[in-house]
Amino acid sequence: MPSYGNRPERGMSSPAALFRHLQRLTDQVGVLEHARGIVPRHEHGYRVDDVARGLIVVCREPSPSQELVTLGRRYLYFLAQAQVPGGQFRHRLGYDRHWDDEPGTEDCWGRALWALGTAAARGPTTGIREESFALFSRSAHVSSPWPHAMAFAALGAAEILDSFPGHSDALRLLVTAAAVIGEPPEDAAWPWPAPRLSYANASIAEAVIVTGEKLGRGDLLRNGLRMLDWLLAGETRNGHLSVVPDEGWSRGDDRPAFDQHPGQVAALADACMRAAAVTGDDSWLTGVEMSVAWLLGDNDAGIALLDPATGGCSDALSRTSRSRNQGAESTLAMISVLQQGARRLLPARHGVK
Secondary structure, eight states: OOOSSSOOOOOOOHHHOOOOHHHHHHHHSBBBOOTTTTOOOOGGEEHHHHHHHHHHHHHOSSSOOOHHHHHHHHHHHHHHHHBBSSBBOOOOEEESHHHHHOSSSSHHHHHHHHHHHHHHOOOSSHHHHHHHHHHHHTTTTTSOOOHHHHHHHHHHHHHHHHHSSTTHHHHHHHHHHHHOOOOOOOOTTOOOSSSOSSSSSHHHHHHHHHHHHHTOOHHHHHHHHHHHHHHHHEEEEEEEEEEOOTOBBBBBBBBOOOOOOOHHHHHHHHHHHHHHHHHHOGGGHHHHHHHHHHHOOOOOTTTOHHHHHTTTOOOBBBBBBSSOOOOHHHHHHHHHHHHHHHHHTTTTGGOOO
16 A cells, blocks of 8 residues: 655645646647747647547546537547558648658557547547547557557557457457566566656556456556556655656666656556556555645645646746746646546545546
8 A cells, every 4th residue: 555745635625627728729620739838839730649638638527518529529530630541640740731750659659549548438429439439449450569659558448448348459459568568577676667767657557557457467457556656656755746857767866856747747647546446545546636736836846837827737847947838748737637636536446547
């Protein structure tokens, strides 16, 4: 049972998930990647990664407004245009509406499958659910050699299996994800299947947890929980989160380190919510509460990244300041954390993830 830092009072509420800035960053095509301050930077165009995150947070809303449903349809259409007949995905679309790269199975493929699985299971309309299922099925026979891409795809496969038990391609994705991620070492000082921590680390642990759960593999479930327990302990400093920085972290590197990004915190909140749901142990919700607190200023710099005036989130936390820019990735991570924070008081048995 994990125990990290001082747990906030159980009655403390999370700020409501804010979509105002996401709406500002979204045009008729998709989510613009970057902003100068809060002003969208059209010249940088769009990424599948961000659009996929956008579809996920829309579908996680229990009662989305019609405006959010419209955003969800727009994000789904973008993913449909990014997908190629073989199941791979392009990643970057310029503001001139030309794709800037070749289709592949990198992270954008995995995140797209995560989003499509989520939308197929939890989309706000029948049309969104059906179209998302069809697009997921078109790509689920493909796999990737990259651990993060397979982890993201596994999270989408788990969503599919919640609604479509026995889906053969979703089960195959989980088996492949476990193989690509690999076994963590027995070394208690570094029980991680890679020599260096990088980005979205908790998504790797979450994928192992959910793979163990869905496949009935107790060994994988224990490995994933051990990985997450170690990661959360390592990312806790003086009672607050001190997450892996942009350049990653290896054994022996100095901490705290910067810049720190909201995406790390969003992955951690998701994984801790998953662990609580799978195990029935709500002590994992400490990680969710600490993730919300990190956004609100309980971090190494003592500076809030959430900007309630704009509905956005700063892109990075440095040692003494925060970025003034509020781009898509950070704002979507903020929304995701606040969504999980709003759910953290639900019993873990409800399976919120």
